[in-house]
Amino acid sequence: MTVENKSFIKYAAKLIILYLLLDYGTTLFIGITTQGGIYIEWLDKYFNYVAWLRHSILSTAKFVMYLLGYETHIHSTYILQIKNGSGVRMVYSCIGYGVLCFWTAFILVNKGKFWFKTKWLISGLIIIFITNVLRVVVLLIALQKKMFKPFTLDHHTFYNIVAYLIVIGMMLLFLKQLKKQQTQQG
Numbered sequence: 001m002t003v004e005n006k007s008f009i010k011y012a013a014k015l016i017i018l019y020l021l022l023d024y025g026t027t028l029f030i031g032i033t034t035q036g037g038i039y040i041e042w043l044d045k046y047f048n049y050v051a052w053l054r055h056s057i058l059s060t061a062k063f064v065m066y067l068l069g070y071e072t073h074i075h076s077t078y079i080l081q082i083k084n085g086s087g088v089r090m091v092y093s094c095i096g097y098g099v100l101c102f103w104t105a106f107i108l109v110n111k112g113k114f115w116f117k118t119k120w121l122i123s124g125l126i127i128i129f130i131t132n133v134l135r136v137v138v139l140l141i142a143l144q145k146k147m148f149k150p151f152t153l154d155h156h157t158f159y160n161i162v163a164y165l166i167v168i169g170m171m172l173l174f175l176k177q178l179k180k181q182q183t184q185q186g
Contacts, residue, residue, distance in 0.1 A: 014109045022101035026050065030092055051077065054095050057129065061088075061136035068137070070144075080136060086143035088136055094156065096132045099163045100125060106171060112178050120177075124170050131166060135159045 031037065033044035033051070044051075058080045065072045071083040081087030107121040139155050141147075153161075 019102050019105035026097045057132050060133045064137050082144050088140050120174050
């Protein structure tokens, strides 16, 4: 086995392990901040980043809907609904924490200067967040206007395809910029 192959295997293993830790760690966190079973009220009350993320997505989508001329409101922390119309329920699988965890793991396992990686990490998280907000907005309008599903896919699968294509594009740009940065230093 060549040095390059060993290097790649080590890199891939670190990426997969970190992704799994972040993703399953979030799943565990959801479990202990949801009433029933093992429940840690203090974490739920003060550090529930998953609930904060859902609220941020729905609130931002609500604002975008307002800009588009729709009056909406948020029900029971899970549902964004057009006044007297259709609604979107954002359950845990819709929050997009899997793609956020993958992007975070990818940035963290790569080499690079701290500020370079921080800029890319935050920018990528914001882009992924915006795509999720846009998904909620488009889905809500499509439901209201009784529009068809693209390619007969459910919105969750369609969003995952689009989100991961965007992430792959961001990964390629990141690696190109990282190589450029390393070339300038060396």
